[in-house]
Amino acid sequence: MGRRYDPERRQRIIDAAIRVVGTRGIAGLTHRSVAAEADVPLGSTTYHFKTLDELMVAALRQSNEGFAKVMAASSAFEDPEADLAGALARVLGEWFAGERSGVELEYELYLAALRRPALRPVAAEWCQGLADVLVRRTDPVTARALVALMDGISLQVLLTGGEYDEGYTREVLNRLLG
Numbered sequence: 001m002g003r004r005y006d007p008e009r010r011q012r013i014i015d016a017a018i019r020v021v022g023t024r025g026i027a028g029l030t031h032r033s034v035a036a037e038a039d040v041p042l043g044s045t046t047y048h049f050k051t052l053d054e055l056m057v058a059a060l061r062q063s064n065e066g067f068a069k070v071m072a073a074s075s076a077f078e079d080p081e082a083d084l085a086g087a088l089a090r091v092l093g094e095w096f097a098g099e100r101s102g103v104e105l106e107y108e109l110y111l112a113a114l115r116r117p118a119l120r121p122v123a124a125e126w127c128q129g130l131a132d133v134l135v136r137r138t139d140p141v142t143a144r145a146l147v148a149l150m151d152g153i154s155l156q157v158l159l160t161g162g163e164y165d166e167g168y169t170r171e172v173l174n175r176l177l178g
Helices: 010-024 031-038 042-048 053-071 084-097 100-114 117-134 140-160 166-177
Strands: none
Touching: 010 031, 010 042, 010 053, 010 100, 031 042, 031 053, 053 084, 053 100, 053 117, 084 100, 084 140, 084 166, 100 117, 100 140, 117 140, 140 166
């Protein structure tokens, strides 16, 4: 029997990797666990992704799309009259209002760059992409500072198990924006 053509297999493997990280954490991510989750032969995962780092890069890129979509849906970044601090606080609120495990997953993959240098360029791309959106409304240094502040607030919410406070976020973003 010949090899079956499966154009969606690579994507199924990435989706499975994201599910594995979501349920077992980064430590549970192996070619074997992903193959089982994707219901594909082990050789398929290593064919499409030679290393776990390659697979994690693909998973991080895909998971980063979640917040990017929330940002892209806001018109406040195009309208010079819109309240930028309010819009950013609202966008973070919408992101946190979604599935909390999805937000945690995005940050788990993002923070994996601390120990996996191969992920650092993807994390940097995410930060730069966000700053590129914000620079439409402010200068580059302030845009980077806004990204750092939103990251810090997000991490505090996730790591403390606290609730996201849109009012607080709006206030500190306004302070940064002057």
